Each structure stands twice: as structure tokens, then as C-alpha cells.
Amino acid sequence: MTTKKSFVLIVVGLTLCFNSAIGQNLEFYMAYNSKFTLLSFFKEQKQNLEVQRDNEFEPNYVTKATHFVTNPLLLDGAVLNYKNFGLYSKGELKIVKGNLSAKDAQAIPFYVFIRRNGEFVMDKKMPFFNKQLYRVQLSEIFKFCKNGDDLILKPARVQDWQAKRVLRLFEGC
Secondary structure (H helix, E strand, O other): OHHHHHHHHHHHHHHHHHOHHHHHHHHHHHHHOOOOOHHHHHHHHHHHHHHEOOOOOOOOOOOOOOOOOOOOEEEOOEEOOHHHOOOOOOOEEEEEEOOOOOOOOEEOOEEEEEEEOOEEOOOOOOOOOOOOEOOEEHHHHHOOOOOOOEEEEEEOOHHHHHHOEEEEOOOOO
8 A cells, every 4th residue: 555655656746847837836836835735735726727827829930939937927026926816916017037036037028918708808998908018017907807807918029929828817816
């Protein structure tokens, strides 16, 4: 019986090591959470995935891609916590590349889109409509959003396609 448990733990460990997205999240989670348990980590990952949608990557371009960390979004200078993100969140949002904990993290240009029931919201009153941004205030975006909308952050430069993020917006965060 002990051999089976050891084997399962080894398989889980190897899976985490080789899956860079979960591995980076696990490393970050262990470093900043003194009450670490594997169960609590996976529970938090499930909550994060309710907000973070499939990023709908578009690697259709022949280009040298820039490497981005698992979560390149900064909210008021701190890494965005998906668990606490929703329609009542406030602050300045950026997409960055480089070392997020260092001051040299470089903001990249991006576009903001809102999708509701599978259709893009096209309102020319939106201050971010069809504009290339380096940062945006969430309050400017959320004036036009409803519960359940998707917030799409799409990099403006082709080589930054990996930083695209699609976030589901909920009221209760």
C-alpha cells in the first residue's frame, strides 16, 4: 500500500515539475503561503480557472515569440490575483514582460475587448475602444461590463501573442 502512495506522489511531483504553468504557480504559491498543502494549492487553482479563461492563443504568425511568465498581468504594480479579481476590482492594469518582481518589468502595448454572450461589445463611447494601451484603469473598463462578460487583453505586437489573456468577470469578487 505504501508503494502505491509513493508512486502516486512521484507521478504527481513529476507532472508538476514538467508542466511549466502549474510548476510556476506551485513555486510561487509555496514561496508566499506558509500554510502550504497540495490540496489547498489545487483548490486555489480551480478558483483561478473560474476567472482565467482559455486565453485563445493565436500563434498563427511566423515570428520569434517573446517568453512570458504564467501571469504577466500587474494590477497596481502587483501580480494580478485571479481569485480576488472581479467587477468590483480597482486599480491600473498592465501587461508586462520580464521579471515581474523587479522594477525593470517592461509594459507592452495591448488592446482591450469586452465579449458578452459570444459577441464583442462595440461602443465608441468606451475610452479604450480600438486604442493601443500600455495601462488602463479598471474603472474605465468596468463601466461597460456586466456579470459574466469576458475581458480580453490582446497584445498589440505580433511577437507578444503569448501574453493574451481572457478573464471572466464576476460581481462577487
